[in-house]
Amino acid sequence: MKKLILLVLLLVLLAFTIPILFTIPFQGKAVAGEVEKSNSMELENQISEEAYAYSSYGEIKLYHAKTNTVETIPLDTYLYGVVSAEMPVDFEVEALKAQAIVARTYTIYTISNSAGKHEGADICDDSTCCQAWISKEDRLAKWEEAKREENWKKIVGAVNATKGKVIVYEGKPINAFFHSNSGGTTEPPVNVWGGTGYPYLQAVQTAGEENYSQYASEVTLSKTELEEKIRQSHSDFTINWQEPECIKILEYTDGNRVKTVKIGNIEMSGVEARTLFGLRSANFTFLIQEDSVTFQVKGYGHGVGMSQTGADSLAKEGKSAEEIIHHFYQNVEIISW
Numbered sequence: 584m585k586k587l588i589l590l591v592l593l594l595v596l597l598a599f600t601i602p603i604l605f606t607i608p609f610q611g612k613a614v615a616g617e618v619e620k621s622n623s624m625e626l627e628n629q630i631s632e633e634a635y636a637y638s639s640y641g642e643i644k645l646y647h648a649k650t651n652t653v654e655t656i657p658l659d660t661y662l663y664g665v666v667s668a669e670m671p672v673d674f675e676v677e678a679l680k681a682q683a684i685v686a687r688t689y690t691i692y693t694i695s696n697s698a699g700k701h702e703g704a705d706i707c708d709d710s711t712c713c714q715a716w717i718s719k720e721d722r723l724a725k726w727e728e729a730k731r732e733e734n735w736k737k738i739v740g741a742v743n744a745t746k747g748k749v750i751v752y753e754g755k756p757i758n759a760f761f762h763s764n765s766g767g768t769t770e771p772p773v774n775v776w777g778g779t780g781y782p783y784l785q786a787v788q789t790a791g792e793e794n795y796s797q798y799a800s801e802v803t804l805s806k807t808e809l810e811e812k813i814r815q816s817h818s819d820f821t822i823n824w825q826e827p828e829c830i831k832i833l834e835y836t837d838g839n840r841v842k843t844v845k846i847g848n849i850e851m852s853g854v855e856a857r858t859l860f861g862l863r864s865a866n867f868t869f870l871i872q873e874d875s876v877t878f879q880v881k882g883y884g885h886g887v888g889m890s891q892t893g894a895d896s897l898a899k900e901g902k903s904a905e906e907i908i909h910h911f912y913q914n915v916e917i918i919s920w
């Protein structure tokens with residue numbers, strides 16, 4: 584009888600501990616990204632995890648530009664920090680999911696194609712170099728306290744819902760450029776950086792971009808300021824402000840941005856003008872006044888790839904993350920990596 588009770592107790596104990604043994608290392612891995620030593624049970628967990636694991640990019644080495652340190656973190660934990668740095672949390676969930684897939688793809692592309700860019704690291708947290716990233720602590724501190732938990736859950740949920748999803752063209756992760764607001768039409772990269780471009784990055788139109796604060800902006804420079812800025816890189820610059828066409832847009836790009844503008848005796852690309860005058864995009868018109876020039880700008884960013892406000896606008900129309908991605912990147916597939 585004693586033996587029977589003991590046996591029943593043992594069975595009860597096993598019934599409780601076996602699931603724990605199966606789930607704890609798994610959860611620990613998903614949350615903290617710790618690499619567990621393998622035993623037979625964990626091997627089972629690894630097999631179930633393989634279904635959404637990245638074959639070689641489970642963890643990445645992130646270079647923190649400001650502190651000059653390298654941190655090793657799980658890819659998706661890194662992506663929480665990227666998505667919450669790159670896109671407003673009040674955007675639609677499908678837009679955040681699209682951003683997560685795009686950011687994961689961009690990360691893997693960068694790791695595969697920019698080896699040696701950062702010594703001892705895969706990618707950095709500087710938005711002007713690789714991709715913006717913010718720590719959870721810093722992110723939460725920037726949100727009002729009552730919304731912190733809800734906001735973070737939304738970001739984590741969007742990334743986790745896209746686990747392992749990567750955009751490929753002919754089987755390879757794409758160079759998944761993205762920007763803030765296209766001004767209505769995106770831009771092939773050849774018009775921004777030259778080169779041969781990519782077949783999946785063409786000019787596409789998105790309705791609804793004008794509903795966002797990123798759409799329209801203005802920069803006013805005094806004529807003297809403008810002249811000084813141009814002389815920084817063109818020492819032979821001259822301009823006669825009395826001439827009716829002393830500033831003239833000569834050519835537009837496929838995405839309606841300024842391709843070439845003539846200012847005084849100097850011809851420059853719209854991209855150069857954007858940089859020189861601090862404009863949000865190369866999609867601009869200008870107004871010459873008595874003592875100043877005002878640039879009226881549409882859109883925000885280089886205009887290549889996915890527009891974030893465009894993604895949100897499409898999500899509001901009921902489009903899924905996958906549909907949003909197919910809108911901005913041509914003839915691509917979204918696969919589990």
Ligand SMILES: [Zn+2]
Pocket residue numbers: 700701706707708709712713714
């Ligand atoms: Zn970088």
